[in-house]
Structure formats: structure tokens, C-alpha cells
Amino acid sequence: MKILHFLLFLSVAGFPQTAWEVINPLPQEKTINAVQIIKDSLVYAAGENGAFLHSNDYGITWQRKPQGVEKTFLSIYFADEMTGWLGAGGGEMYRTTDGGYNFNVVQTFPGRDIIKIKLNGNSGYACSREGELYRTNDGFSTYTVRVITNTEVISDILIRENGKGVAAGEDGGIYTTANEGETWVKSAYTAQGPLYGVTKIDNNRTAVYGFNGYLAVSSDEGVNWIAQNVGNSNLSSVEVTAGGEIVAANVTGEIYISRDAGITWEVSLSGDDVSYRGMAVSGNFIFAAGEYGVMSASTNNGTDWSYRSTGSRVRLNRIRFIDPDYGFIIGDKGLLLVTSDGGNTWEKKNTGTTKELFDFHLFKNGQGAFGIWLVGANGTHLQSSDTGKTFKNGAMAAVVGQNLRTVFMGDNLSRIAGDAGTSYESLGRWGSAGWRKAGNYGSNINFYDFWPTTPSIGFLVGSQGTIIRYFYYFRAVAQENISWEVPYELRSVFFIDQKFGWIVGE
Structure with a gap:
């Protein structure tokens, strides 16, 4: 019988203690899942294995925040420059009051992945992939639970100021609420594939998006939907600029833009076979980030783009x-x-x-x-x-x-x-x-x-x-x-x- 010995030798005394430095890509190599623009020049980004960083100059230079958490962050919400929340895989919700230098666990939802956090002051909601909605009036020191669905994974949720909202499911289900998430009803309309997000187009229209470039828009609070395709790759994020342009990012490195309320679309950025995971807009500034730390930005509503990360973006x-x-x-x-x-x-x-x-x-x-x-x-x-x-x-x-x-x-x-x-x-x-x-x-x-x-x-x-x-x-x-x-x-x-x-x- 042949036996292989797998050996690992560690000697603290025998080798000098040196640190590793990431030189490609920059500013860091971890996948970014969520981004938020606090004001035109201040950007926060969070992602895998504790990735959390911020920029004060439209994403040109970045500083890593020494928050000491190694969880994978799936969602982000900052009320201002100093106070913010991060939602993690596994159910932890973190809060900072010093701009991200220190985070403390403010709440734990065991076995849940927190995919969305949204507050107005201390009142707001969070949502898990497992179909639970958590509502709070004190910044998540306490909360109540409502169930969106227990038969489908929820990918995203949007609740408007008037209390009406939409949730999207990874089996194509669409769920609506008219009372701030207290109760939910599944729409008769079902997408023919996974949905990955929900976004507000304007005061009357809501969009859901997902598989193979699928994007559907409703102007009657989720009763009826009109579908179209934006490219042919899964859409990962859709946002709307101050000028009304609709911007859609996908998992193969393309960003599309519509300047006529979604009637026609053009490729605004292409060339990287990487997955964009999160996107945010503020004024004329659009910022997208994703796999392997890739970052791209436009300061003129998507007319021109520049990379905010450097180095090779392939394996x-x-x-x-x-x-x-x-x-x-x-x-x-x-x-x-x-x-x-x-x-x-x-x-x-x-x-x-x-x-x-x-x-x-x-x-x-x-x-x-x-x-x-x-x-x-x-x-x-x-x-x-x-x-x-x-x-x-x-x-x-x-x-x-x-x-x-x-x-x-x-x-x-x-x-x-x-x-x-x-x-x-x-x-x-x-x-x-x-x-x-x-x-x-x-x-x-x-x-x-x-x-x-x-x-x-x-x-x-x-x-x-x-x-x-x-x-x-x-x-x-x-x-x-x-x-x-x-x-x-x-x-x-x-x-x-x-x-x-x-x-x-x-």
C-alpha cells in the first residue's frame, strides 16, 4: 500500500516575520457587493471577507477602514458620514458611529443573510434572503418580524415613502405590500426566471430585473408588468440618475444606459468579463463595483467612464x-x-x-x-x-x-x-x-x-x-x-x- 504524507512545517523562529501586500488589483482584491454614495464625492463600499473601504474623491483614492470584521457584507446603509449599518451573511447586523473605524453587532438574525437595510432616521427596515422583513423604530436595537414568503428566496425589496412596496424572488415571484410590509401578496405575474433586484424608476414606476437581461416595469404598484431585455446577461443592479437616465449593470462587465425612460438602451461601458455586484448614483455621479474589487465610475451621467481600480481583472x-x-x-x-x-x-x-x-x-x-x-x-x-x-x-x-x-x-x-x-x-x-x-x-x-x-x-x-x-x-x-x-x-x-x-x- 502506498501512503502519501501531506506535510506542513511552520517555524516562527526560523523565518523572518513579514507582511503580505496586495499589489494587484488595487485598491483591494475582494469582491464588493454593496456601495453607497453619501454625497457626490464620498463613497462607501463593502463586500466579501470583511471588505469595507471609503473614498472622499469620487473613488479615485481609497482608504481601508480597520473595522476588524471578517464577515461577508451583503448590504450597506449610511445615514450620514459617521453613522451606518452593514448586513452580513449569517445574520449579523453591524453599526458604526465613527465612519466605519469601529463596528459593533447591533442585532443578530441567526441563519439569515441580510440583503437590504433602509432607514429614515432610526425608523426603517431590513430584509433577509430567507423572506423575512425586520422593521424597527430605534435603529435595530429592537425590531418586529413580518414574513414576505416562506417558499422562495428573496433577492431584493423596495418600500416607498407611501408604504407601498415590491419584493423580488429568485424563482421569479413578485410580492407586493400596501401597508409598509405588514402583509404581502404574491402577484399573479411571475417572471420566467430568477429576479435579482428591485428599483424605483420614478414616483409612479417600479422595476424588477434579473436573468438574461430581463427587466420589467410596473406603473400600477405591481399589478401589471411590461417586460423587456437589456442585453443578454443577468442584471445585477439598476439605478436612476438625477437626470432620469436608467443605468443597468450586469454580471459580464457591461453597463447599459437608457436616456428615454427605458424605451431604448445603449452600451455605456463594456470590456471586462467581471461581474458587477453593486451600483449607486448621486447627481451626475455613477459608481459601480463588483468581482475581484473592480470599480468603475462616471461623473457625467454615463457618457464617459474611468476605472477606479487598477490591475488585471481576470483570474x-x-x-x-x-x-x-x-x-x-x-x-x-x-x-x-x-x-x-x-x-x-x-x-x-x-x-x-x-x-x-x-x-x-x-x-x-x-x-x-x-x-x-x-x-x-x-x-x-x-x-x-x-x-x-x-x-x-x-x-x-x-x-x-x-x-x-x-x-x-x-x-x-x-x-x-x-x-x-x-x-x-x-x-x-x-x-x-x-x-x-x-x-x-x-x-x-x-x-x-x-x-x-x-x-x-x-x-x-x-x-x-x-x-x-x-x-x-x-x-x-x-x-x-x-x-x-x-x-x-x-x-x-x-x-x-x-x-x-x-x-x-x-
Whole structure:
């Protein structure tokens, strides 16, 4: 029986204690779920893992607030610059009276996700995804509970000053109230997909929105609805500017705007395949934020936009440094970043593909530059001989249609492997000889990483606990299956010498 030992060594005395610094993206990397503009230039934002920050200059610069809470915030409401509430997943509601430097739990709703908070003075309401409405007259020191529904997840709620309101459900249900949420009635109209939000268009019209660009408007307090589509991606936020423009953000990085009360729509911002989660407007200022800390803003009602966050906005899949200064990062959408100053600045290279890149290998080509081999989704295999200035298709690009997830180039043996049992090898230096299929593995096995312990021995790891050890002697390759009996997904392998190594996975 083969046994793998998963080892973790920690030595406080043996290593200097250093801090980690986020350098991409800036100002921070956590997903933002909710934003609020207190006045034209002051913006508060809250999100995952305790993310809470504010800006005093339209989102150009940001300060993180040291509130010390690691919960995921789903909702935000500030009455003024100093006093505000945050609703969290799990049911905690936090309150600050010093602008967010300190938060205290003001109320707990066990097992609930607080998706909306709205107050006028100390009177107002909050709502949970689980369909409960909480009403208060003392800033949530105390509250009463009313049930919107117990058969559907509620995504958003709006109660107007006249006590009439609408709640939207993730099964397409629409619920209305005429008495400040005391009682609720399900509308006869049901959307044909999930709804993610409710917004006030004007004094007479209310909109619900959600799946595949769906947006429906009612002018009779939720009795009848007229539906349309704004793009074809799920809408995550809809707001109305002071000039009456309707702005809609979606989960694929597009922001639409209508300047004729919703009759026609135009794309106001596009280009990022990231999900906007929250949006706020004040005067002519529009601010949107979301996944991976992305932030965008317009100061002229959506005519022009600028990013308020910097850095790559796609998933980064692999990083390697060849010395303290020179490093490479690859990621989704064909991303390749190169640094020559220890990671302080990064230059984006054009790989010529928009496919996900999963792994790369670097080698000195003897011409004062580095050779780079990239592998990725759907058989992507790219080669560069000039440190990433230009790329061409590699040998596997025309052979394999599966995702290629690991590549290694050696003096004697090179290897590329990936999904559905894909494994190829070349016995030439840096893959210069012909490539051949290496082993017969089932289509249910995905390979994720390869590491050589010596020029003649290497390990390939993958799904279902798969571990293959390769031996190379006298231009012949042998292999040994030493798979672990526990079928974990093994994602990465690393050895520090011929005997001592790690394998990590799910």
C-alpha cells in the first residue's frame, strides 16, 4: 500500500516575520457587493471577507477602514458620514458611529443573510434572503418580524415613502405590500426566471430585473408588468440618475444606459468579463463595483467612464520567478504578465489568444532570451523564442482538443498533459523531437501538474488520486502507477530534492 504524507512545517523562529501586500488589483482584491454614495464625492463600499473601504474623491483614492470584521457584507446603509449599518451573511447586523473605524453587532438574525437595510432616521427596515422583513423604530436595537414568503428566496425589496412596496424572488415571484410590509401578496405575474433586484424608476414606476437581461416595469404598484431585455446577461443592479437616465449593470462587465425612460438602451461601458455586484448614483455621479474589487465610475451621467481600480481583472492561474527580479504570470483570456523589477511593475504581453492559460515553462534559448511554452484550454499550445514578444502555435495545437494543464521542457524529456487522460512526451531537447502519446489513461482522469526530481525521474499527478512516476534511461521511458487509494483531486506536486516533496489537492 502506498501512503502519501501531506506535510506542513511552520517555524516562527526560523523565518523572518513579514507582511503580505496586495499589489494587484488595487485598491483591494475582494469582491464588493454593496456601495453607497453619501454625497457626490464620498463613497462607501463593502463586500466579501470583511471588505469595507471609503473614498472622499469620487473613488479615485481609497482608504481601508480597520473595522476588524471578517464577515461577508451583503448590504450597506449610511445615514450620514459617521453613522451606518452593514448586513452580513449569517445574520449579523453591524453599526458604526465613527465612519466605519469601529463596528459593533447591533442585532443578530441567526441563519439569515441580510440583503437590504433602509432607514429614515432610526425608523426603517431590513430584509433577509430567507423572506423575512425586520422593521424597527430605534435603529435595530429592537425590531418586529413580518414574513414576505416562506417558499422562495428573496433577492431584493423596495418600500416607498407611501408604504407601498415590491419584493423580488429568485424563482421569479413578485410580492407586493400596501401597508409598509405588514402583509404581502404574491402577484399573479411571475417572471420566467430568477429576479435579482428591485428599483424605483420614478414616483409612479417600479422595476424588477434579473436573468438574461430581463427587466420589467410596473406603473400600477405591481399589478401589471411590461417586460423587456437589456442585453443578454443577468442584471445585477439598476439605478436612476438625477437626470432620469436608467443605468443597468450586469454580471459580464457591461453597463447599459437608457436616456428615454427605458424605451431604448445603449452600451455605456463594456470590456471586462467581471461581474458587477453593486451600483449607486448621486447627481451626475455613477459608481459601480463588483468581482475581484473592480470599480468603475462616471461623473457625467454615463457618457464617459474611468476605472477606479487598477490591475488585471481576470483570474491568474500560475506564477513563476526565475530570479529575484524576473517573473511571469499567466491567466484566463490569454493573459501573460512579465516583471523585471521584482513584481513592482508588470508588462502585459500579447499571446494572440483569448483562451485560458493553465501552465508555462521557461528555458534559456542560448540567444540572450527566454523560450516560453504556454498550454491552456481546448488544446492551446503556444511557443515563444523571444521572451514573449511573439508567439506561434506549438506542436500540440493541431493534435489535442482537450484542456492542456501542465507542461515541462527538459534536456532529455519533455511532457504535456491535461484533461481526459491526455499525456504526450518528446525525447528531444526542449521538445524538439516528435511528440508521442505517453500511456493509456481513462478519459475520466485529468492531469494537473508534473515535476521532475532528477533529469531521469518525474511525477505526474491528477484527479482520483492519480500519481504516475516516470523513468527515463538511455532514451527509453518507463512509468509506474503509484496512485493514492483515496480519490482526491491532486493539483500540484513539488520536490526540493530527489526524496523530499509535497503533493497538494482538494
